[in-house]
Amino acid sequence: MAAALLLCASGPVGAAVKVEGVPFWLEPAATRSVDAVWREIDPRQDETTRLLIVKLVATRLFEGYSVDSAKIAGEDLKLVLRAKNITAWEVEGGIPPLAMPLSEWMEEDWREAGKRIGALVSDLPLEALNWADSALRLEVAEILRESLPGWQGSLLVRLEGDRFVLKVGLAPEQPLVLAVVPRTNSTSLPTLLHSEVKEDLLTGLSPIIGLPVAWVARHEERVAEWAAFLLGDESFVENLKVDVKITVKPQPVTDLAVRLESRRYTIWAWVAGYAGTSDRYPEVGFHLGRKAQLFPHWDVELYGEALIYLNDWDLETRLGFRWSPWDRIWVGVERSWPDEATWWRAWFDGPVRSPYAWIRGSEEGNVNLGIGYRLNENLSIELHYDDRDENSSSVRLVGNL
Numbered sequence: 001m002a003a004a005l006l007l008c009a010s011g012p013v014g015a016a017v018k019v020e021g022v023p024f025w026l027e028p029a030a031t032r033s034v035d036a037v038w039r040e041i042d043p044r045q046d047e048t049t050r051l052l053i054v055k056l057v058a059t060r061l062f063e064g065y066s067v068d069s070a071k072i073a074g075e076d077l078k079l080v081l082r083a084k085n086i087t088a089w090e091v092e093g094g095i096p097p098l099a100m101p102l103s104e105w106m107e108e109d110w111r112e113a114g115k116r117i118g119a120l121v122s123d124l125p126l127e128a129l130n131w132a133d134s135a136l137r138l139e140v141a142e143i144l145r146e147s148l149p150g151w152q153g154s155l156l157v158r159l160e161g162d163r164f165v166l167k168v169g170l171a172p173e174q175p176l177v178l179a180v181v182p183r184t185n186s187t188s189l190p191t192l193l194h195s196e197v198k199e200d201l202l203t204g205l206s207p208i209i210g211l212p213v214a215w216v217a218r219h220e221e222r223v224a225e226w227a228a229f230l231l232g233d234e235s236f237v238e239n240l241k242v243d244v245k246i247t248v249k250p251q252p253v254t255d256l257a258v259r260l261e262s263r264r265y266t267i268w269a270w271v272a273g274y275a276g277t278s279d280r281y282p283e284v285g286f287h288l289g290r291k292a293q294l295f296p297h298w299d300v301e302l303y304g305e306a307l308i309y310l311n312d313w314d315l316e317t318r319l320g321f322r323w324s325p326w327d328r329i330w331v332g333v334e335r336s337w338p339d340e341a342t343w344w345r346a347w348f349d350g351p352v353r354s355p356y357a358w359i360r361g362s363e364e365g366n367v368n369l370g371i372g373y374r375l376n377e378n379l380s381i382e383l384h385y386d387d388r389d390e391n392s393s394s395v396r397l398v399g400n401l
Helices: 002-007 024-038 047-061 102-121 126-147 197-204 213-218 220-231 235-239
Strands: 017-020 065-073 076-083 089-094 151-160 163-172 179-185 242-249 253-262 265-275 283-295 298-309 314-326 329-337 341-348 355-362 367-374 379-386 393-400
Touching: 017 024, 024 047, 024 076, 024 126, 047 065, 047 076, 089 102, 102 126, 102 163, 126 151, 126 163, 179 197, 197 220, 197 253, 213 220, 220 242, 220 253, 235 242, 253 265, 298 329, 314 341, 367 393
Parallel strands: 017 076, 089 163, 179 253
Antiparallel strands: 065 076, 151 163, 242 253, 265 283, 265 393, 283 298, 298 314, 314 329, 329 341, 341 355, 355 367, 367 379, 379 393
16 A cells, blocks of 8 residues: 555546545545545546545554445545444433532533534544544534533543443643622611621622633522522511522633612612812711502502701601602602692612712702712712702712612
């Protein structure tokens, strides 16, 4: 064979080679090997010699297969291989031990991947792994990218009596989840009430630390549902009829945005201080409301507010009614004392690390508004305006309790 290859001239450039009888995913690799040989055989040699060379090379290259037929049509070659024997493969997954419910998700993903890998090797003779292992690894890696993203597979063949086992070991790939950072936000509950939520989530979601970011992203919605389930044991969630909405952003430092909104009550308190004006003094405020839902997704609220001005301990009270046409937007009307004025009012309650705004207008034409930014769960800064003050504009720092 070596002598024949050394003495032959280059074959025609346009010659085509087709290999059949091997699994579809092996056809490109087998075709490339045969094509390299076919192009080196002198086309001036007789057909019998050329086919003999091809059969001899194919027998050596493709262990586990025999040449069923070889035909030449013009300058093209069609080679049909046949497996000498069929190996009954069993595919196992080297799944790492994980806590519930992660282990269930992993098992589910592996069942999908395992079936596809089993289909790959179902007609593959054991001896063929001597030349097909590289192509098999590429195919397995592609299946894992789709079914188990972030997990790298390693192949190990194990013989146990009459059993032929292909074990696929799984190891996490970078990047990994290094930490989970929960952020709580609510427009209806005080920060002090849900301050322990973070600790509960950090403890409950600790099993995802060290797992591939890509795999956690595949199960992003499930992680959010898991986190919401962990908060279901909180007493205030049931007592105050709290809806829990969680958004997960998988990354090395995974962000967990937790929104807690009561369907029945609005309770919050704040402390505020002013800069840039001599007309405003530090204040403490309280808001207590009772909510209802007259139509689906249309919340209404009857509320009362009290403001205590710390310079002279004067008290301002308000009684109002408002409704929410959409998510964080509220509009309504309120009556305040001791000025006995009626005000219309609108709010846009932005989440943490985002802007928010509110505006009030009285029946006498006065305007009071604020445009701010929530720095975190406890602190906001805003530009404050009240045309009743001599220095109408100021900077207001608000601490949410």
